[in-house]
Amino acid sequence: MKSDTFPEAKTMKSDTFPEAKTMKHVAFLDVKNLEVIYTQNKRTVRAVNHVSFQLDRGQTLGLVGETGAGKTTIAKACMGILPTPPARILNGEIWLDAENILEIPKEKMLRIRGKKIAMVFQDPMTALNPLQTIGEQILEVIELHNAVSRHEGLKRAGQMLELVGIPAARHVEYPHQFSGGMKQRVVIAMALACDPELLLADEPTTALDVTIQAQVLELIKGLREKLNTAMILITHDLGVVAEICDKVAVIYAGQIIESGSKEDIFDRPAHPYTIGLFQSLPRLTAAEKWLKPIEGMPPDPTDLPDGCSFHPRCPYASKECALAEPDCIEIGTGHFCRCTKWMEVRTCQMHP
Amino acid sequence: MGKYVIQRVLQMFVIIWIAGFIVFTLMYMMPGDPAKILLGNDATESTILAKRAELGLDASYVEQLASFMYHAFVRFDFGYSWSYGVPVMQELLVRLPRTLFIGVSAMVLNVLLGTWLGVFAATHRGKWQDSLTMVIAMVFISVPDFWLALMCVLFFSINLGWLPAYGIDGPLSYVLPILSSAVAGIAINARQGRSSMLEVIHADFISTARAKGQKESVIVRKHMLPNAMMPIITGVGGGLAMVVAGSPIMESVFSIPGVGAYLLVGINLRDRPIVLACVVFFAVFTSVAILLMDLCYAFLDPRIKAQYAAKKVG
Ligand SMILES: Nc1ncnc2c1ncn2[C@@H]1O[C@H](COP(=O)(O)OP(=O)(O)OP(=O)(O)O)[C@@H](O)[C@H]1O
Ligand SMILES: [Mg+2]
Numbered sequence: 001m002k003s004d005t006f007p008e009a010k011t012m013k014s015d016t017f018p019e020a021k022t023m024k025h026v027a028f029l030d031v032k033n034l035e036v037i038y039t040q041n042k043r044t045v046r047a048v049n050h051v052s053f054q055l056d057r058g059q060t061l062g063l064v065g066e067t068g069a070g071k072t073t074i075a076k077a078c079m080g081i082l083p084t085p086p087a088r089i090l091n092g093e094i095w096l097d098a099e100n101i102l103e104i105p106k107e108k109m110l111r112i113r114g115k116k117i118a119m120v121f122q123d124p125m126t127a128l129n130p131l132q133t134i135g136e137q138i139l140e141v142i143e144l145h146n147a148v149s150r151h152e153g154l155k156r157a158g159q160m161l162e163l164v165g166i167p168a169a170r171h172v173e174y175p176h177q178f179s180g181g182m183k184q185r186v187v188i189a190m191a192l193a194c195d196p197e198l199l200l201a202d203e204p205t206t207a208l209d210v211t212i213q214a215q216v217l218e219l220i221k222g223l224r225e226k227l228n229t230a231m232i233l234i235t236h237d238l239g240v241v242a243e244i245c246d247k248v249a250v251i252y253a254g255q256i257i258e259s260g261s262k263e264d265i266f267d268r269p270a271h272p273y274t275i276g277l278f279q280s281l282p283r284l285t286a287a288e289k290w291l292k293p294i295e296g297m298p299p300d301p302t303d304l305p306d307g308c309s310f311h312p313r314c315p316y317a318s319k320e321c322a323l324a325e326p327d328c329i330e331i332g333t334g335h336f337c338r339c340t341k342w343m344e345v346r347t348c349q350m351h352p
Numbered sequence: 353m354g355k356y357v358i359q360r361v362l363q364m365f366v367i368i369w370i371a372g373f374i375v376f377t378l379m380y381m382m383p384g385d386p387a388k389i390l391l392g393n394d395a396t397e398s399t400i401l402a403k404r405a406e407l408g409l410d411a412s413y414v415e416q417l418a419s420f421m422y423h424a425f426v427r428f429d430f431g432y433s434w435s436y437g438v439p440v441m442q443e444l445l446v447r448l449p450r451t452l453f454i455g456v457s458a459m460v461l462n463v464l465l466g467t468w469l470g471v472f473a474a475t476h477r478g479k480w481q482d483s484l485t486m487v488i489a490m491v492f493i494s495v496p497d498f499w500l501a502l503m504c505v506l507f508f509s510i511n512l513g514w515l516p517a518y519g520i521d522g523p524l525s526y527v528l529p530i531l532s533s534a535v536a537g538i539a540i541n542a543r544q545g546r547s548s549m550l551e552v553i554h555a556d557f558i559s560t561a562r563a564k565g566q567k568e569s570v571i572v573r574k575h576m577l578p579n580a581m582m583p584i585i586t587g588v589g590g591g592l593a594m595v596v597a598g599s600p601i602m603e604s605v606f607s608i609p610g611v612g613a614y615l616l617v618g619i620n621l622r623d624r625p626i627v628l629a630c631v632v633f634f635a636v637f638t639s640v641a642i643l644l645m646d647l648c649y650a651f652l653d654p655r656i657k658a659q660y661a662a663k664k665v666g
Contacts, residue, residue: 076559081562083554085478109565110566110567112565113562113563113564113565114563114565121560126556126557127556127560128557129557129560129575130654131579131652132575137560140561140564140574141565174655174658176655177658190560
């Protein structure tokens with residue numbers, strides 16, 4: 001099973017890479033202008049607005065943003081599992097390996113989900129069926145995508161459990177017999193069971209303590225090296241982002257307000273929200289006075305402010321900010337920012 | 353688990369004894385002298401006294417109660433009918449299969465059809481299929497079941513002439529009684545099934561199953577239904593109790609000589625042995641049904657099973 005995908009993934013990389021330099025580069029995952037709304041009791045939640053990003057094989061993109069920013073919605077859209085209704089994709093394309101996920105027929109999508117794309121869900125407490133043993137639940141995805149006997153499948157499920165540090169013998173137990181952190185690892189084992197090419201990890205380490213968190217991150221890194229897996233990592237933890245992401249996209253009110261390489265975002269942030277995000281983190285090295293939470297509340301997604309959605313909370317905002325939605329400006333190679341005042345902001349940062 | 357089952361069975365016996373005790377006491381306290389009622393107005397004092405002695409009514413309350421409890425629960429003997437003079441148990445055993453058959457069939461229909469309708473409505477939520485199912489369910493819950501039974505007779509037996517209106521000649525005679533007893537339960541289960549399905553439909557583990565690439569039909573069968581069934585199973589015992597409690601009316605509408613009709617006969621004639629036997633039967637039947645459903649529930653849900661296993665120690 002492993003030997004099937006393993007060389008394939010490698011050769012793919014070495015084949016397409018030189019080509020990509022000469023021809024127009026086609027990203028492995030290319031999300032274009034994605035727009036998702038939820039309709040609930042006649043109210044419309046604008047959860048994702050004009051989101052675009054690219055991701056290559058072997059790359060990891062960190063999605064960061066406050067709660068309710070739309071991170072999970074983006075990931076579910078990429079999987080094609082948004083609950084419709086209430087969700088609706090108004091606009092956009094999601095190209096994976098030159099196929100638009102949103103147009104792939106249902107039948108074919110069943111073969112892609114779980115195999116080519118896998119997802120680790122945010123809440124481990126509810127992500128597992130309480131009436132089935134965890135072995136059975138891992139087996140389900142293995143049997144769906146591999147022609148294996150039940151016995152072989154269970155063996156594989158046991159191996160996956162061992163991989164995340166749970167004794168294989170516990171595969172006969174039910175979810176309620178595991179702690180939150182262990183359930184999280186079961187969910188991870190399930191997502192990794194078929195060697196995905198794209199892994200969507202929605203806060204995979206929040207329920208874990210520091211040592212286990214480190215182990216899980218190692219595991220994910222290992223997968224990336226071995227299979228050249230592309231990964232979207234959703235997290236609140238900027239430390240985790242710093243450790244394993246190549247690229248970062250900062251989401252605010254369903255919009256990517258700044259994106260770029262990890263260095264761009266960590267060392268040269270340009271959007272006032274990104275800057276605020278870093279300043280609201282306690283740092284051991286910085287003095288207490290630097291700890292400044294962003295003032296105000298995230299906007300109501302059913303009633304987004306006109307113009308730049310961050311302007312009511314932005315210390316640099318002027319009248320124009322309330323008028324027109326700022327464009328996405330490339331302020332450095334691959335470094336994008338949705339703020340008309342980014343130059344001013346940057347000068348202020350350098351000479352406070 | 354085993355210890356829990358034993359504990360529950362013992363509990364059940366106690367409940368049945370208490371039911372027997374209460375009904376006996378109520379019957380005892382009923383105004384009017386049963387001997388007088390049986391013999392009619394022109395009976396002489398001496399024949400009445402003789403009758404009282406024959407029926408054992410001259411003994412004290414405690415003696416009568418003790419005798420009833422001993423005979424009913426140790427020897428499974430409810431004595432002779434005061435009015436007919438035949439052994440009540442014998443009559444009960446003849447009637448029992450009919451009532452059981454109607455009750456159990458109605459229950460099976462309730463669960464299967466009710467759940468299916470609930471799933472159907474939930475998977476079409478917000479569409480016309482959903483609204484239609486729920487409106488019909490609401491109508492059938494509100495309508496009294498004896499009225500529905502009469503309408504069924506009117507329509508299927510008298511207008512269409514498809515099914516017998518009363519009596520028990522052949523299996524077809526059971527169709528209308530079963531249907532009329534089941535309808536309200538089907539409607540209740542449809543509503544319950546729909547709401548528990550809707551709860552489950554948005555559960556995260558359903559997203560997990562979708563993310564695995566599982567087919568929607570399999571997701572419904574393997575993940576949604578088992579979880580949505582839990583509240584339905586809890587309701588089955590109560591539903592069965594409801595069907596049995598409705599059996600006197602149903603059986604008299606359709607003239608079915610079952611236990612329910614027997615109970616009515618007993619009440620009309622103040623025939624204490626008949627009433628006691630029927631009530632004890634109802635108590636046994638409902639307790640067993642509820643016990644079975646609870647055990648079923650525990651067996652299907654590992655979380656409850658774990659709780660019961662833990663109780664063994666505590
Ligand atoms: N099923 C749903 N029905 C209606 N609205 C929804 C639904 N799911 C999400 N939303 C709304 O969409 C917006 C984005 O939600 P999403 O779950 O994507 O946020 P998130 O960034 O993942 O937040 P968190 O960090 O808390 O997980 C929120 O305003 C949320 O209220
Ligand atoms: Mg989320």
